[in-house]
Amino acid sequence: MASGLLPQDVVVLAKLACYRGERPPMAQVASDLALSPSQVHASLKRLERSRLVDAHTGRPLLKAVEEFLIHGVKYVFPAQRGEATRGVPTAYAAPPLSDQIVADGELTPVWPDAEGSVRGVTLEPLHRAVPKAARQDPALYAILALIDALRDGRVRERQLAERELSERLRRLLRG
Template identity: 40%
Template sequence: MRDHVGMRPLDIVVLMKLVSLADKPWQYRDLSASLLISISEISASLHRSMIAGLVDGARKKVMRNALMEFLQYGMRYVFPQIPGPIVNGVETAHSHPFYKNHFTSDVPLVWPSVNGKARGQAIEPLHKGVIKAVENDDQLYLLLASIDILRVGKVREINLALNELKRYIL
């Protein structure tokens, strides 16, 4: 049996992808292709999530209440983030198109990317494949931007992000 070394940031990406799939059937290779994470890493991620109580024993069903509790109370402590230098990138957190309708900011937050069309403070994505993975998955993009708000946001932003996450997760 593998040693449990604790949750990793990519585990959150995998869980958010499962949430975005809702009840659609999936296989490890589907997750691997859409998230740009190897099948073995998908397997290890789901194993860690099972040990943490975030997926069931079969590693197919997300334990939604437990996931929501972890996101709400643990994200900013387990995977904290401090915005970095100004770079080109893909808008995230309160700079995501959905959240722009609710908040204004002098400096956008972005996932660094040479192909990014926005300029703002860098936020490291939970996994390097996120930028490519969200290109064709608007729901995953919104979920991961909401997660970034939990990592770096202010109280009002966090409250809206939690409400959005609850809409999809619970």
């Protein structure tokens, strides 16, 4: 049976990493991500079939997660840019890369969001609930922004994002 990963599965995977190896109740994961429990359950099953999450412990598997996020996600879920809008900064315009990369006058990438404070160019989030979930969890925000830098960034941005994401995943998943 094919894993058939969906974009929201990447968001669930990132959130699982933020729990530092602990597996909270599915209802909490759903609430934290503004998803339904059935969406989270289906996502976890797909992540297990993809061998990104251990089926027995529910923990993300560091090496597989790192390899998938750094080398695979940009091909499976390529970035899609849109029109100018107000939103939440992402990719190189968000922490942790925003203090390392200076924008060269172009509109910065943002997730469209009515509560967003920055005008930029739309970079479609992996799921519509991403801006809300990111506002509630700075660690999740950083990981999702780094993933967007890998999906959409130029060479230097991708190199910085790869290094930063690897370090964060190792800290979170090794305890």
